[in-house]
Amino acid sequence: MTDILFLAEILVAVLLVIGAVFTLVGSYGLVKLDQPMKRLHAPTKASTLGVGSLLLASIVHAFAFGEGSLHELLVMAFLFVTAPISGNFIAKVHLHLQRGGKELPPPPSEERWATYSEH
Amino acid sequence: MIDTVLYGAIGAVGLAQLLAMARLVRGPHTGDRILALDTMVINAIGLIILLGMILGTQIYFESALIFAMLGFVSTVALARFVLRGDIIE
Protein backbone atom coordinates (compact mmCIF):
# COMPACT_ATOMS: atom_id res chain seq x y z
CA MET A 1 0.00 0.00 0.00
CA THR A 2 2.73 2.44 0.92
CA ASP A 3 4.48 1.53 -2.31
CA ILE A 4 1.48 2.64 -4.33
CA LEU A 5 1.27 5.88 -2.37
CA PHE A 6 4.96 6.47 -2.97
CA LEU A 7 4.55 5.86 -6.70
CA ALA A 8 1.56 8.21 -6.80
CA GLU A 9 3.61 10.83 -5.00
CA ILE A 10 6.40 10.54 -7.56
CA LEU A 11 3.89 10.67 -10.43
CA VAL A 12 2.27 13.82 -8.98
CA ALA A 13 5.68 15.44 -8.51
CA VAL A 14 6.75 14.66 -12.09
CA LEU A 15 3.47 15.96 -13.53
CA LEU A 16 3.76 19.12 -11.44
CA VAL A 17 7.31 19.78 -12.62
CA ILE A 18 6.37 19.19 -16.28
CA GLY A 19 3.33 21.45 -15.96
CA ALA A 20 5.19 24.24 -14.23
CA VAL A 21 8.06 24.14 -16.73
CA PHE A 22 5.75 24.25 -19.76
CA THR A 23 3.67 27.07 -18.29
CA LEU A 24 6.84 29.04 -17.62
CA VAL A 25 8.20 28.34 -21.13
CA GLY A 26 4.92 29.53 -22.66
CA SER A 27 5.08 32.86 -20.87
CA TYR A 28 8.82 33.21 -21.44
CA GLY A 29 8.22 32.74 -25.15
CA LEU A 30 5.58 35.47 -24.97
CA VAL A 31 8.25 37.87 -23.71
CA LYS A 32 11.20 36.65 -25.76
CA LEU A 33 9.87 36.25 -29.31
CA ASP A 34 10.08 39.38 -31.44
CA GLN A 35 7.22 39.28 -33.96
CA PRO A 36 3.51 39.30 -33.11
CA MET A 37 2.76 36.14 -35.13
CA LYS A 38 5.70 34.28 -33.57
CA ARG A 39 4.50 35.24 -30.11
CA LEU A 40 1.23 33.47 -30.78
CA HIS A 41 2.99 30.09 -30.87
CA ALA A 42 4.41 29.86 -27.36
CA PRO A 43 1.47 30.59 -25.05
CA THR A 44 -1.44 29.07 -26.95
CA LYS A 45 0.10 25.61 -26.79
CA ALA A 46 2.79 25.36 -24.14
CA SER A 47 0.55 26.96 -21.53
CA THR A 48 -2.38 24.74 -22.47
CA LEU A 49 -0.26 21.62 -22.15
CA GLY A 50 1.29 22.94 -18.93
CA VAL A 51 -2.03 23.60 -17.24
CA GLY A 52 -3.31 20.27 -18.58
CA SER A 53 -0.41 18.56 -16.86
CA LEU A 54 -1.13 20.44 -13.61
CA LEU A 55 -4.77 19.29 -13.81
CA LEU A 56 -3.64 15.66 -14.33
CA ALA A 57 -1.43 16.02 -11.25
CA SER A 58 -4.46 17.27 -9.35
CA ILE A 59 -6.52 14.22 -10.44
CA VAL A 60 -3.80 11.78 -9.36
CA HIS A 61 -3.36 13.71 -6.10
CA ALA A 62 -7.08 13.54 -5.38
CA PHE A 63 -7.22 9.80 -6.04
CA ALA A 64 -4.17 9.03 -3.93
CA PHE A 65 -4.66 11.32 -0.94
CA GLY A 66 -8.33 12.16 -0.74
CA GLU A 67 -11.61 11.37 -2.32
CA GLY A 68 -11.10 10.58 -5.96
CA SER A 69 -12.62 13.02 -8.38
CA LEU A 70 -12.46 13.39 -12.12
CA HIS A 71 -14.02 16.79 -12.57
CA GLU A 72 -10.68 18.40 -13.45
CA LEU A 73 -11.17 16.59 -16.75
CA LEU A 74 -13.90 19.13 -17.53
CA VAL A 75 -11.55 22.10 -17.20
CA MET A 76 -8.95 20.24 -19.25
CA ALA A 77 -11.37 19.35 -22.05
CA PHE A 78 -12.67 22.92 -22.08
CA LEU A 79 -9.16 24.39 -22.31
CA PHE A 80 -8.12 22.03 -25.09
CA VAL A 81 -11.27 22.75 -27.09
CA THR A 82 -11.13 26.53 -26.70
CA ALA A 83 -7.36 27.08 -27.09
CA PRO A 84 -7.36 26.71 -30.92
CA ILE A 85 -10.40 28.97 -31.22
CA SER A 86 -8.99 31.82 -29.18
CA GLY A 87 -5.64 31.35 -30.95
CA ASN A 88 -7.39 31.66 -34.28
CA PHE A 89 -9.21 34.81 -33.18
CA ILE A 90 -5.97 36.44 -32.02
CA ALA A 91 -4.30 35.49 -35.31
CA LYS A 92 -7.18 37.14 -37.16
CA VAL A 93 -6.67 40.27 -35.04
CA HIS A 94 -2.99 40.33 -36.09
CA LEU A 95 -3.98 39.94 -39.76
CA HIS A 96 -6.64 42.63 -39.43
CA LEU A 97 -4.22 45.13 -37.87
CA GLN A 98 -1.71 44.57 -40.70
CA ARG A 99 -4.24 46.16 -43.10
CA GLY A 100 -4.10 44.42 -46.44
CA GLY A 101 -1.64 41.63 -45.75
CA LYS A 102 0.87 42.32 -48.54
CA GLU A 103 3.37 39.74 -47.28
CA LEU A 104 0.83 36.92 -47.07
CA PRO A 105 0.87 34.28 -49.79
CA PRO A 106 -2.32 34.49 -51.87
CA PRO A 107 -4.80 31.61 -51.71
CA PRO A 108 -4.69 29.21 -54.68
CA SER A 109 -8.10 30.30 -55.98
CA GLU A 110 -9.09 33.80 -56.99
CA GLU A 111 -10.73 34.53 -53.65
CA ARG A 112 -9.09 36.44 -50.80
CA TRP A 113 -8.45 35.32 -47.23
CA ALA A 114 -11.65 35.50 -45.22
CA THR A 115 -10.40 38.24 -42.85
CA TYR A 116 -9.96 40.63 -45.79
CA SER A 117 -13.08 39.74 -47.76
CA GLU A 118 -15.89 42.23 -47.68
CA HIS A 119 -18.53 40.73 -45.38
CA MET B 1 8.20 15.91 -1.03
CA ILE B 2 4.97 16.93 -2.69
CA ASP B 3 4.77 20.12 -0.63
CA THR B 4 8.21 21.26 -1.83
CA VAL B 5 7.30 20.53 -5.46
CA LEU B 6 3.95 22.29 -5.02
CA TYR B 7 5.56 25.46 -3.68
CA GLY B 8 8.15 25.33 -6.47
CA ALA B 9 5.39 24.97 -9.05
CA ILE B 10 3.49 27.91 -7.55
CA GLY B 11 6.68 29.97 -7.80
CA ALA B 12 7.20 28.99 -11.44
CA VAL B 13 3.60 29.66 -12.48
CA GLY B 14 3.67 32.94 -10.55
CA LEU B 15 6.81 33.95 -12.43
CA ALA B 16 5.07 33.01 -15.68
CA GLN B 17 2.18 35.25 -14.63
CA LEU B 18 4.60 38.16 -14.12
CA LEU B 19 6.22 37.58 -17.53
CA ALA B 20 2.82 37.56 -19.21
CA MET B 21 1.99 40.77 -17.34
CA ALA B 22 5.18 42.35 -18.68
CA ARG B 23 3.98 41.58 -22.20
CA LEU B 24 0.54 42.98 -21.32
CA VAL B 25 2.09 46.27 -20.22
CA ARG B 26 4.60 46.52 -23.08
CA GLY B 27 2.25 45.68 -25.93
CA PRO B 28 3.04 46.96 -28.53
CA HIS B 29 -0.01 45.83 -30.54
CA THR B 30 -3.57 45.20 -29.41
CA GLY B 31 -3.23 41.57 -30.49
CA ASP B 32 -0.26 41.09 -28.14
CA ARG B 33 -2.25 42.49 -25.24
CA ILE B 34 -5.19 40.16 -25.92
CA LEU B 35 -2.79 37.23 -26.16
CA ALA B 36 -1.12 38.23 -22.90
CA LEU B 37 -4.51 38.42 -21.15
CA ASP B 38 -5.43 34.99 -22.51
CA THR B 39 -2.15 33.55 -21.22
CA MET B 40 -2.69 35.18 -17.83
CA VAL B 41 -6.12 33.55 -17.56
CA ILE B 42 -4.65 30.12 -18.34
CA ASN B 43 -1.87 30.67 -15.80
CA ALA B 44 -4.43 31.79 -13.23
CA ILE B 45 -6.30 28.50 -13.70
CA GLY B 46 -3.02 26.69 -13.00
CA LEU B 47 -2.51 28.77 -9.84
CA ILE B 48 -6.03 28.02 -8.61
CA ILE B 49 -5.53 24.28 -9.17
CA LEU B 50 -2.20 24.38 -7.31
CA LEU B 51 -3.80 26.29 -4.42
CA GLY B 52 -6.53 23.66 -4.21
CA MET B 53 -3.90 20.93 -4.05
CA ILE B 54 -1.93 22.69 -1.30
CA LEU B 55 -5.02 23.27 0.82
CA GLY B 56 -6.31 19.80 0.00
CA THR B 57 -9.83 20.91 -0.88
CA GLN B 58 -12.01 20.58 -3.94
CA ILE B 59 -13.91 23.83 -3.44
CA TYR B 60 -11.71 25.80 -5.83
CA PHE B 61 -12.63 23.61 -8.77
CA GLU B 62 -15.72 25.62 -9.69
CA SER B 63 -13.73 28.86 -9.74
CA ALA B 64 -11.19 27.25 -12.09
CA LEU B 65 -13.99 26.17 -14.41
CA ILE B 66 -15.59 29.61 -14.35
CA PHE B 67 -12.20 31.21 -15.02
CA ALA B 68 -11.72 28.96 -18.04
CA MET B 69 -15.15 29.83 -19.45
CA LEU B 70 -14.98 33.58 -18.75
CA GLY B 71 -11.42 33.75 -20.07
CA PHE B 72 -12.42 32.20 -23.36
CA VAL B 73 -15.49 34.39 -23.74
CA SER B 74 -13.59 37.58 -22.92
CA THR B 75 -10.77 36.72 -25.34
CA VAL B 76 -13.26 36.13 -28.13
CA ALA B 77 -15.19 39.29 -27.23
CA LEU B 78 -12.04 41.44 -27.25
CA ALA B 79 -10.89 39.94 -30.56
CA ARG B 80 -14.30 40.47 -32.14
CA PHE B 81 -14.35 44.04 -30.92
CA VAL B 82 -11.05 44.71 -32.68
CA LEU B 83 -12.15 42.84 -35.82
CA ARG B 84 -15.63 44.30 -36.22
CA GLY B 85 -15.80 47.31 -33.91
CA ASP B 86 -18.76 45.64 -32.29
CA ILE B 87 -19.36 42.54 -30.18
CA ILE B 88 -22.97 41.61 -30.82
CA GLU B 89 -24.20 42.48 -34.27
Next chain:
Amino acid sequence: MSRRLTRKLLPHPMLSTLLVVVWCLLINDLTLGTVVFGAILGILIPISTAAYWPDRPRITHPWRLISYAMVVIWDILVANVQVAMIVLFKPNAAMSPNWVVIPLDLRTPEAITLLAGTITLTPGTVSTDLSADGRALLVHALDAPDPEAVRDEIKTRYERRLKEIFE
Protein backbone atom coordinates in the same frame (compact mmCIF):
# COMPACT_ATOMS: atom_id res chain seq x y z
CA MET C 1 -41.98 5.58 -38.37
CA SER C 2 -40.11 4.59 -35.24
CA ARG C 3 -36.96 5.95 -36.83
CA ARG C 4 -38.56 9.36 -37.28
CA LEU C 5 -39.76 9.27 -33.68
CA THR C 6 -36.23 8.53 -32.45
CA ARG C 7 -34.97 11.30 -34.69
CA LYS C 8 -37.46 13.67 -33.08
CA LEU C 9 -36.77 12.64 -29.48
CA LEU C 10 -33.01 12.28 -29.84
CA PRO C 11 -31.91 14.71 -32.56
CA HIS C 12 -28.27 14.51 -31.48
CA PRO C 13 -27.42 11.26 -29.68
CA MET C 14 -23.75 12.18 -29.33
CA LEU C 15 -24.66 15.52 -27.74
CA SER C 16 -27.03 13.76 -25.33
CA THR C 17 -24.30 11.33 -24.23
CA LEU C 18 -21.87 14.21 -23.80
CA LEU C 19 -24.39 16.11 -21.66
CA VAL C 20 -24.91 13.12 -19.34
CA VAL C 21 -21.14 12.68 -18.91
CA VAL C 22 -20.58 16.41 -18.31
CA TRP C 23 -23.42 16.51 -15.76
CA CYS C 24 -21.98 13.55 -13.83
CA LEU C 25 -18.53 15.17 -13.85
CA LEU C 26 -19.96 18.52 -12.68
CA ILE C 27 -21.79 16.92 -9.77
CA ASN C 28 -18.68 14.76 -9.30
CA ASP C 29 -20.66 11.74 -8.28
CA LEU C 30 -21.98 8.65 -10.02
CA THR C 31 -25.28 7.71 -8.41
CA LEU C 32 -28.56 6.73 -10.02
CA GLY C 33 -30.13 10.13 -9.27
CA THR C 34 -27.33 12.04 -10.99
CA VAL C 35 -27.45 9.84 -14.08
CA VAL C 36 -31.24 10.10 -14.32
CA PHE C 37 -31.21 13.87 -13.99
CA GLY C 38 -28.34 14.03 -16.49
CA ALA C 39 -30.39 11.90 -18.89
CA ILE C 40 -33.37 14.26 -18.50
CA LEU C 41 -31.11 17.20 -19.34
CA GLY C 42 -29.54 15.21 -22.18
CA ILE C 43 -32.97 14.71 -23.75
CA LEU C 44 -34.46 18.14 -23.07
CA ILE C 45 -31.54 20.35 -24.13
CA PRO C 46 -31.03 18.81 -27.61
CA ILE C 47 -34.78 18.94 -28.30
CA SER C 48 -35.11 22.56 -27.24
CA THR C 49 -32.06 23.65 -29.25
CA ALA C 50 -32.63 21.39 -32.27
CA ALA C 51 -33.78 24.33 -34.39
CA TYR C 52 -30.29 25.88 -34.27
CA TRP C 53 -28.43 22.86 -35.69
CA PRO C 54 -30.63 21.08 -38.17
CA ASP C 55 -27.94 18.74 -39.56
CA ARG C 56 -26.02 16.04 -37.80
CA PRO C 57 -22.34 15.83 -38.69
CA ARG C 58 -21.86 12.74 -40.83
CA ILE C 59 -19.16 10.52 -39.38
CA THR C 60 -18.70 7.40 -41.44
CA HIS C 61 -15.97 5.74 -39.37
CA PRO C 62 -16.38 6.83 -35.74
CA TRP C 63 -13.81 4.33 -34.44
CA ARG C 64 -11.07 5.90 -36.50
CA LEU C 65 -11.66 9.09 -34.46
CA ILE C 66 -10.07 7.30 -31.50
CA SER C 67 -6.91 6.38 -33.39
CA TYR C 68 -6.84 9.93 -34.78
CA ALA C 69 -7.08 11.31 -31.22
CA MET C 70 -4.18 9.05 -30.16
CA VAL C 71 -2.01 10.30 -33.03
CA VAL C 72 -2.87 13.93 -32.20
CA ILE C 73 -2.19 13.56 -28.47
CA TRP C 74 1.18 11.95 -29.19
CA ASP C 75 2.03 14.74 -31.65
CA ILE C 76 1.02 17.40 -29.12
CA LEU C 77 3.43 15.94 -26.57
CA VAL C 78 6.38 15.49 -28.95
CA ALA C 79 5.96 18.79 -30.77
CA ASN C 80 5.50 20.74 -27.52
CA VAL C 81 8.95 19.63 -26.41
CA GLN C 82 10.37 20.69 -29.78
CA VAL C 83 8.78 24.14 -29.56
CA ALA C 84 9.94 24.55 -25.97
CA MET C 85 13.49 23.82 -27.16
CA ILE C 86 13.12 26.34 -30.01
CA VAL C 87 11.75 29.01 -27.65
CA LEU C 88 14.40 28.43 -25.01
CA PHE C 89 17.57 27.93 -27.01
CA LYS C 90 17.17 29.38 -30.50
CA PRO C 91 17.89 33.11 -30.90
CA ASN C 92 15.22 35.15 -32.62
CA ALA C 93 17.31 35.88 -35.69
CA ALA C 94 17.98 32.18 -36.35
CA MET C 95 14.30 31.26 -36.61
CA SER C 96 12.64 31.24 -39.99
CA PRO C 97 8.92 31.91 -39.48
CA ASN C 98 6.93 31.21 -42.59
CA TRP C 99 3.45 31.30 -44.03
CA VAL C 100 2.17 28.01 -45.40
CA VAL C 101 -0.88 27.69 -47.67
CA ILE C 102 -2.67 24.36 -47.43
CA PRO C 103 -5.13 23.59 -50.24
CA LEU C 104 -8.00 21.64 -48.69
CA ASP C 105 -9.56 18.43 -49.95
CA LEU C 106 -12.02 18.39 -47.03
CA ARG C 107 -15.37 20.03 -47.65
CA THR C 108 -17.50 19.56 -44.51
CA PRO C 109 -17.23 22.39 -41.96
CA GLU C 110 -16.79 19.94 -39.05
CA ALA C 111 -13.79 18.30 -40.72
CA ILE C 112 -12.16 21.63 -41.57
CA THR C 113 -12.71 22.86 -37.99
CA LEU C 114 -11.11 19.70 -36.59
CA LEU C 115 -8.17 20.05 -38.98
CA ALA C 116 -7.65 23.71 -38.05
CA GLY C 117 -7.84 22.88 -34.34
CA THR C 118 -5.35 20.06 -34.76
CA ILE C 119 -2.94 22.30 -36.63
CA THR C 120 -3.12 24.90 -33.86
CA LEU C 121 -2.67 22.39 -31.04
CA THR C 122 0.32 20.69 -32.64
CA PRO C 123 2.95 23.30 -31.85
CA GLY C 124 5.03 25.03 -34.45
CA THR C 125 1.99 25.76 -36.56
CA VAL C 126 -1.05 27.99 -35.99
CA SER C 127 -3.97 27.97 -38.40
CA THR C 128 -4.68 31.61 -39.10
CA ASP C 129 -7.30 32.04 -41.75
CA LEU C 130 -9.50 30.32 -44.26
CA SER C 131 -9.84 31.58 -47.81
CA ALA C 132 -13.20 33.16 -48.53
CA ASP C 133 -14.37 30.17 -50.58
CA GLY C 134 -13.25 27.69 -47.92
CA ARG C 135 -10.78 25.83 -50.14
CA ALA C 136 -7.46 26.77 -48.57
CA LEU C 137 -6.11 27.21 -45.07
CA LEU C 138 -3.48 29.80 -44.14
CA VAL C 139 -1.04 28.44 -41.55
CA HIS C 140 1.79 30.24 -39.77
CA ALA C 141 4.83 28.13 -38.88
CA LEU C 142 7.21 29.23 -36.12
CA ASP C 143 10.37 27.68 -37.51
CA ALA C 144 9.99 26.18 -40.96
CA PRO C 145 12.84 26.66 -43.41
CA ASP C 146 10.90 24.45 -45.85
CA PRO C 147 7.18 25.37 -46.06
CA GLU C 148 6.44 22.59 -48.59
CA ALA C 149 7.53 19.93 -46.10
CA VAL C 150 5.15 21.33 -43.46
CA ARG C 151 2.31 21.39 -45.97
CA ASP C 152 2.93 17.82 -47.11
CA GLU C 153 3.19 16.55 -43.53
CA ILE C 154 -0.12 18.14 -42.54
CA LYS C 155 -1.82 16.81 -45.64
CA THR C 156 -0.62 13.23 -45.28
CA ARG C 157 -0.70 12.95 -41.50
CA TYR C 158 -3.94 14.71 -40.54
CA GLU C 159 -6.02 15.54 -43.57
CA ARG C 160 -5.90 12.03 -45.04
CA ARG C 161 -7.09 10.54 -41.74
CA LEU C 162 -9.87 13.12 -41.36
CA LYS C 163 -11.00 12.42 -44.90
CA GLU C 164 -11.31 8.74 -44.00
CA ILE C 165 -13.37 9.59 -40.91
CA PHE C 166 -15.78 12.07 -42.49
CA GLU C 167 -16.15 10.91 -46.07
